[in-house]
Amino acid sequence: MNAIDKLEQTVEREERFQLATYKKMPVVAERGEGVWVFTSSGDRYLDLYGGHAVAATGHCHPSVVAAIREQSAKLLFYSNLVYSEARAIAAEKLVSIAPASLTKAFFCNSGTEANENAMRMARMATGREHIITFSGGFHGRTADAISATFLGKYREIGKPNVPGHLRAEFGDIESVRAVADESVAAIMLEPIQSMAGVKTAEPSFFRALRGLCDERGIVLIYDEVQTGIGRTGEWFFAGSKASDGVVPDVITLAKALGSGIPVGACLVTDAIASQIKEHDLGTTFGGGMIAMAAVTATLEAIENDGMLANVREVEEYLRRRLKEVEQVVNVHGRGFLLGLEFADKAKPIHEALLERKIITGTSSDPKVLRLLPPLCLRKEEVDIFVEGLSSGFAD
Numbered sequence: 504m505n506a507i508d509k510l511e512q513t514v515e516r517e518e519r520f521q522l523a524t525y526k527k528m529p530v531v532a533e534r535g536e537g538v539w540v541f542t543s544s545g546d547r548y549l550d551l552y553g554g555h556a557v558a559a560t561g562h563c564h565p566s567v568v569a570a571i572r573e574q575s576a577k578l579l580f581y582s583n584l585v586y587s588e589a590r591a592i593a594a595e596k597l598v599s600i601a602p603a604s605l606t607k608a609f610f611c612n613s614g615t616e617a618n619e620n621a622m623r624m625a626r627m628a629t630g631r632e633h634i635i636t637f638s639g640g641f642h643g644r645t646a647d648a649i650s651a652t653f654l655g656k657y658r659e660i661g662k663p664n665v666p667g668h669l670r671a672e673f674g675d676i677e678s679v680r681a682v683a684d685e686s687v688a689a690i691m692l693e694p695i696q697s698m699a700g701v702k703t704a705e706p707s708f709f710r711a712l713r714g715l716c717d718e719r720g721i722v723l724i725y726d727e728v729q730t731g732i733g734r735t736g737e738w739f740f741a742g743s744k745a746s747d748g749v750v751p752d753v754i755t756l757a758k759a760l761g762s763g764i765p766v767g768a769c770l771v772t773d774a775i776a777s778q779i780k781e782h783d784l785g786t787t788f789g790g791g792m793i794a795m796a797a798v799t800a801t802l803e804a805i806e807n808d809g810m811l812a813n814v815r816e817v818e819e820y821l822r823r824r825l826k827e828v829e830q831v832v833n834v835h836g837r838g839f840l841l842g843l844e845f846a847d848k849a850k851p852i853h854e855a856l857l858e859r860k861i862i863t864g865t866s867s868d869p870k871v872l873r874l875l876p877p878l879c880l881r882k883e884e885v886d887i888f889v890e891g892l893s894s895g896f897a898d
């Protein structure tokens with residue numbers, strides 16, 4: 504069978520046997536290397552989307568692959584009922600890069616699960632029920648997380664919703680004050696709202712949230728499933744200048760954390776940790792050895808390859824080059840979580856780029872194209888993107 508027939512067979516098979524929950528790009532991904540994805544027919548795509556912000560270390564980073572390979576030859580899995588060197592090292596490493604007040608990690612398997620556990624911990628720690636989340640925020644698709652998601656139609660999809668969710672307006676502290684009474688356990692937010700179209704808030708908003716939480720005994724949760732693990736050019740949004748130095752009581756993580764091996768985590772303060780007892784939380788697969796080896800290798804790869812500094816430098820270059828493209832009216836976000844705003848719809852631009860073998864993402868804002876590339880993206884590859892973008896407008 505020739506390569507084209509094989510690609511067509513894969514598409515036909517997948518459409519026949521997999522539930523069609525996503526509108527897929529016409530790409531059959533076979534192999535990845537750094538910022539490139541290859542198909543079996545030999546095409547290569549510049550990946551500025553990273554498989555939904557997952558491939559932070561680039562596709563198949565050699566040291567991550569080696570660590571997974573090495574661990575899988577030793578022990579694929581054992582649960583939290585035993586100790587594991589892989590888990591001990593991953594937990595220590597993750598806590599070591601976190602803001603100092605976040606001293607313990609809870610491992611799970613995905614972003615939605617991290618958020619469910621964060622909300623549960625906040626309820627346990629405060630003895631209260633309500634959770635405030637924001638217009639435009641996205642927190643996942645399991646029952647409690649989807650009920651906390653005020654973006655678009657998600658709460659509708661997730662009906663019947665879990666009770667106890669309150670809504671405030673992102674960036675508007677008065678709207679938070681209005682609902683933050685003594686029934687509120689937590690305020691949870693994406694510090695940069697990615698799916699909403701990469702929406703940001705002023706640093707003073709985060710400072711005001713911290714003040715309100717301290718004043719009223721509310722747990723502050725940053726959902727850093729997208730912003731965490733280096734994407735903004737710093738390990739976390741928490742503690743950054745953009746956060747006015749504010750550190751929440753809980754950070755939730757997933758996506759980039761395992762370079763593609765499913766893993767999620769909550770980082771918590773001593774005060775929260777002291778309220779959580781044996782059997783309060785649990786998971787079969789969370790903290791499994793393969794995932795833990797992937798976490799340690801991911802964090803080390805980001806460190807050893809100087810990816811945080813790379814993100815900051817290449818972001819600046821990308822912003823500079825985008826000034827040459829008059830159709831880009833604004834660039835939102837930080838680091839490698841960027842929303843390019845156009846005067847008109849972004850979808851045709853996404854498609855034109857795909858024809859030029861460049862993968863980008865859309866968002867729920869029809870005018871915003873999202874870039875979530877691997878943290879190892881270089882200036883040469885930015886040039887390929889900007890040329891692809893400009894030539895798309897020349898057609």
Ligand SMILES: Cc1ncc(COP(=O)(O)O)c(C=O)c1O
Pocket residue numbers: 612613614615616618641642643644693697726727728729757758
């Ligand atoms: C900010 C944010 N939180 C939570 C989630 C849910 O993560 P997962 O799909 O791993 O459950 C996502 C996924 O896109 C996300 O972007």
